[in-house]
Amino acid sequence: MEILTPEGALVESDDWWSEAEVRRVTRLCARITGDPTAADDLAQETLLEAWRIRDRLVDPSGSSPWLDAIARHVCRRWRVAGARRRSQELSAELPPEHPSFTERDELSDLLEKEELADLLDRALGLLPAETRVALVARYADELGTTDIAQRLRLSPEAVSMRLTRGRARIRQLLETDLRDEPVAQAWVTRHGVAWRTIRVACAICGSASSSMRRDPRAGVVQARCDRCDPGGLSSSWSMDNPALRPHLTAVSRPSAVLARMAAWSHAWWPDAIAAGRASCTRCGASVDVRTYDRPYEDPRVGRGWHASCTACGEVLSTSLLGLALTCPETRALRARRPRAHAVPTGRTDYAGRPALVIGVRDEASGDRVELLVDDATVRPLGVVASV
Ligand SMILES: [Zn+2]
Numbered sequence: 001m002e003i004l005t006p007e008g009a010l011v012e013s014d015d016w017w018s019e020a021e022v023r024r025v026t027r028l029c030a031r032i033t034g035d036p037t038a039a040d041d042l043a044q045e046t047l048l049e050a051w052r053i054r055d056r057l058v059d060p061s062g063s064s065p066w067l068d069a070i071a072r073h074v075c076r077r078w079r080v081a082g083a084r085r086r087s088q089e090l091s092a093e094l095p096p097e098h099p100s101f102t103e104r105d106e107l108s109d110l111l112e113k114e115e116l117a118d119l120l121d122r123a124l125g126l127l128p129a130e131t132r133v134a135l136v137a138r139y140a141d142e143l144g145t146t147d148i149a150q151r152l153r154l155s156p157e158a159v160s161m162r163l164t165r166g167r168a169r170i171r172q173l174l175e176t177d178l179r180d181e182p183v184a185q186a187w188v189t190r191h192g193v194a195w196r197t198i199r200v201a202c203a204i205c206g207s208a209s210s211s212m213r214r215d216p217r218a219g220v221v222q223a224r225c226d227r228c229d230p231g232g233l234s235s236s237w238s239m240d241n242p243a244l245r246p247h248l249t250a251v252s253r254p255s256a257v258l259a260r261m262a263a264w265s266h267a268w269w270p271d272a273i274a275a276g277r278a279s280c281t282r283c284g285a286s287v288d289v290r291t292y293d294r295p296y297e298d299p300r301v302g303r304g305w306h307a308s309c310t311a312c313g314e315v316l317s318t319s320l321l322g323l324a325l326t327c328p329e330t331r332a333l334r335a336r337r338p339r340a341h342a343v344p345t346g347r348t349d350y351a352g353r354p355a356l357v358i359g360v361r362d363e364a365s366g367d368r369v370e371l372l373v374d375d376a377t378v379r380p381l382g383v384v385a386s387v
C-alpha cells in the first residue's frame, strides 16, 4: 500500500507495516465504524498518521497496540465529523432516491445529551441486561466499541451486534411503549421518518393495514402490519447491505419493493439452508446457516433460519412463514388473490416423519399453497399448490 504524505511524498507503507498488519487495521476500522466501505480510507489515514508520528514509536514490538490506538482515534474523528454533517442535514429530509447508506442512525446524533440520559433512564427497565450494559457503556460512558469489548470481555463483533440490536429495540420502544414521552417526540421530530400505509394486504392477517417506511438515516426499509403487530416489524432490510441495496433502491413503489425482496429471499434462502453455509451478504465471509427456535411463539414465526456473520455482525433471518410467503407458488397465488393470507400451522406426516404445514389460503376461492417443513430439522420438504 502506498500512502501520500501531506508533503506530497509517496511512502511505501510496506517498509513500515506488513500486508497482514494493513489488513488487520482495515478490519479494525470496519469494526469500529460498522462501515466496511469507509474502512480502507480510514486505514490509510491511520497509517499516514502513524508515519507522521513514527518518531514516537520507541519499541517496534509494541507497534500493533500503537496502530490500534491511532486507528481508534481516526475512526472517532470520522464519526464526530459524520455526526456534525448529519445534524446539519437534519432539517432537510433526504429524498428516498438518495439515502445516505453509510451514515448509521446513532441515537446520540439525534438526541441531546440530557435527552439521551432521560431515554436510557426510561428504556433500561424494558431491555435485556446484556443490551442494557452495552448501551450504558456506549451512551452514558461514551466508550467506543473496542473499549466496551475490553470492559465486558467480549469480542468487538459481539459488542457491535449488541449495540445494533439495542438501538433497534430503543427505536421500537420510542414508537410504542415510550411513544408519549417528550423524548420520543424529540426523536420523531428530528428523525422525521413516518410509517405510510401501503396498498398491499398483510400476508398474515389479510387486512389492508400494512405500512412501510424508508429510513435513510437508519439505513433501513421496514414493513409492519398495524393490525397484527403495530409495535413490531414484519420485515426489515438494511440499505447498506450490498446484496440488498440494489433491490431496495431500484424501485420505490412499496408493492414493487416487497416483490423484489420476496424474489431475492427465495433466490438466497433455499440454497443457503440446503448447504448449511453461505457467503455473508455484507462482507462475503463464510457464515453458518442455522435454525432458530423460540418455543413460546407460533412455530410459523417462532421457528426459522438465521445466518449470523461473526466477521461483520450482519444477521439475516427468515421465519418458516417467510419461506412460505416468498416461494414462487405463494407469490403467484397472492398476485391472483391479493387477500390470500397465512392460516394456522398444521401438522402432517411426510414419508413417515412428522412435518409442519405452513399454509397460505384465499378464503373466497379456497385456493391455497402449503409449504411442508420437517418438524425435527426445520428443513423445507416441498411446496403443494392447490388452485
Ligand atoms: Zn396483519
Ligand SMILES: [Zn+2]
Binding pocket: 280, 281, 282, 283, 284, 285, 309, 310, 311, 312, 313, 314
Ligand atoms: Zn459479514
